[in-house]
Amino acid sequence: MEWKPKRGSGVPLYKQIAAYLEECIIKGEFPPGSFLPSERELAKKWQVNRSTVVSAFEELRASGIIERIQGSGTQVSSVHGRFPQQRVPNWGHLVEAGSFLPNYPLIRKIRKETLDHELIDMASGELSPDLFPANAFQTIMAQQPFDYHLGYGHPQGNLELRQTLVHHMKKWRGIDSTASSILITSGAQQALHLIVQCLLKPGDAVAVEDPSYFYSLPLFHSAGVRVFSLPVGGDGIDPDDVLELHRKHRIKLIFVNPNYQNPTGTVLSLARKKRLLELSVRLGIPIVEDDPYSLTAFDGEPPPTLKSLDPMANVLYVSSLTKIVASGLRIGWIIGPQAVMERLADAKQIIDFGHSVFPQWLASKFLGSDSFVQHLQALRHSLGRKKDLITFALHDLLPTEVEFVEPAGGIHIWCRLNREVNEQKLLKQSIKQGVAYVPGLVLGSNKNCIRFTFGRAEQEQIYEGIKRFSEVLKSLLHDKSGESSVNVP
Ligand SMILES: Cc1ncc(COP(=O)(O)O)c(C=O)c1O
Structure with a gap:
């Protein structure tokens, strides 16, 4: 479980946050010269008012641990009591200099959002936890040396x-x-x-x-x-x-x-x-x-x-x-x-x-083992059912807005939007409404396409996930500012 401030502990939330951030800085998670996440991001992550994070930052700033850099954010100070030496490595420069490229920004964003928030995850290319053969694994571990x-x-x-x-x-x-x-x-x-x-x-x-x-x-x-x-x-x-x-x-x-x-x-x-x-x-x-x-x-x-x-x-x-x-x-x-x-x-x-x-x-x-054969049968059945649920939801909620071909296997469904929308905005607002998917533009040159993964969501979440998406899509289609031809990631 990730750290979160504790309500009702007797210590004000902003003090807990200031102490936690200071500890992260001392332990090297945020070295001198690096930037802290924004106040807005932290407030969202810890489900507190932004003003609470602002007060925590004020505490740290007053002690000289962090400083605000106009237009850039909040930086960990290079010079304060704990870091008397100026010669700190430029981590920011190093992380950009390696030859192994980072994930595409949209993929990083989707990953971060699905990890940090309770979204209906129709983005991650994996099975939902109820489909893992946990019982069979436990039997193997209990019975076989x-x-x-x-x-x-x-x-x-x-x-x-x-x-x-x-x-x-x-x-x-x-x-x-x-x-x-x-x-x-x-x-x-x-x-x-x-x-x-x-x-x-x-x-x-x-x-x-x-x-x-x-x-x-x-x-x-x-x-x-x-x-x-x-x-x-x-x-x-x-x-x-x-x-x-x-x-x-x-x-x-x-x-x-x-x-x-x-x-x-x-x-x-x-x-x-x-x-x-x-x-x-x-x-x-x-x-x-x-x-x-x-x-x-x-x-x-x-x-x-x-x-x-x-x-x-x-x-x-x-x-x-x-x-x-x-x-x-x-x-x-x-x-x-x-x-x-x-x-x-x-x-x-x-x-x-x-x-x-x-x-x-x-x-x-x-x-x-025989359990594999049984597992595979149950898995296929369940994935087939999920595919039916998602195609039903798409037909029901977006009958004219999207087109797709029903797959006969796999865990994804590929949808084409019948009208252009601003894909960045569509993703951002869908995540805000609590559903994540992968926009087609990170998977190739196709514009206005979307990959929904039905294998990752629980059966009960599928209709709701498409409903949240459909509401965002429809509102963008009715809102002129949602239409755009600029869709570059
Ligand atoms: C076509 C394809 N290849 C490879 C992978 C990588 O999967 P893993 O490394 O988990 O086996 C994926 C994951 O989504 C995939 O869809």
């Missing part, structure tokens, strides 16, 4: 988990693999990061779906990689678009999320999957298949993976347990040629000395 060696372990990940995954991949996704062709990663996210860092160099060109999850990642730009778009239609990308991109830019890798694509929910048709593989073989371009969603198929019949259709080992297959078990386990994996796995495993060793042992043990026991 944890007998793993707690050392650094094998660079590619725990052997038992990799063997379990060999069976899992064959049974559920039609993919042949061996333990040596699997690398365990911290979610699919780390798998993508390792691939970008180890297999590409600055200036290399990659082809990426537009819109797509990949677009929301500064990973590519941090690595100096040039990103080119493959537009996503109702059937996914058109593989022949790769030909033109390759002719112009010499594409090094193709990144696709063919099943229940994030954000559009589309499935790349079998014919297009085959064509993409054919082009990959002909042009000698490897494909990174990111496949976290295929097992969420609501009717229980997952579409085939590219990897299962790939006789030439042209596909590097990436998946994780985030969308089918629990995001916090941080279990992901890559399947590919052994030489590539060894290279990526070596990089993972340098970065974190291999994946944490305990979640690997838990994941292996769970995936190998």
Whole structure:
């Protein structure tokens, strides 16, 4: 639980806040020269009047701990009793100088708002807590001895988990693999990061779906990689678009999320999957298949993976347990040629000395148990129900304002607004009304689109979430100032 001032404790709220901020400053959370959050932000976060925070700031200012910088905010003083030396590092400059780029500002804002406030979260790409198999995990922990060696372990990940995954991949996704062709990663996210860092160099060109999850990642730009778009239609990308991109830019890798694509929910048709593989073989371009969603198929019949259709080992297959078990386990994996796995495993060793042992043990026991089969059935049913609830709410509340295609799996629904609105304002006011979503512009070049994640909200919250959004949208559509063509993040 984050700190909050205590009402009724006998100590005035502003004194508690001043003491807490002073402690944060002394402990280095806000070093000399850094800026404190604004009075308004803190008042909102701690649910107190702004004047209470103003009084707390006054106390600190009177002691010389902070100072107001006209037009910039409130800065921790470089010189006061506790920091006699002037030579403090310029943290502000350092945090902007690194080559690893920060998240896009809109994504940071959405994340902060969903963490700080009780919103209906239709933004975070994960399952709602009631869908985590908590009971099955408790049974495993109560009944099975944890007998793993707690050392650094094998660079590619725990052997038992990799063997379990060999069976899992064959049974559920039609993919042949061996333990040596699997690398365990911290979610699919780390798998993508390792691939970008180890297999590409600055200036290399990659082809990426537009819109797509990949677009929301500064990973590519941090690595100096040039990103080119493959537009996503109702059937996914058109593989022949790769030909033109390759002719112009010499594409090094193709990144696709063919099943229940994030954000559009589309499935790349079998014919297009085959064509993409054919082009990959002909042009000698490897494909990174990111496949976290295929097992969420609501009717229980997952579409085939590219990897299962790939006789030439042209596909590097990436998946994780985030969308089918629990995001916090941080279990992901890559399947590919052994030489590539060894290279990526070596990089993972340098970065974190291999994946944490305990979640690997838990994941292996769970995936190998009957509880997994039951869990998956219940999960698909529940996600299908949530999809029905959100499509009902959208039809009911926004019948003419939005268009969408119902997905057959996954956790997201992609909506197009039928009239232009100021997207920044729409998001800001929706958050104010207590609902968060991801605006399309952080996921690619599509304007006036919105991704609602129905997997994260509880069933009872879904109608209410869309209702809050619809009220904001309708008020902006009726308010001239809400219409705008300036939508840059
Ligand atoms: C398509 C896709 N790939 C990868 C990820 C990363 O997920 P994780 O690292 O939790 O496995 C996500 C998360 O939303 C996703 O939607």
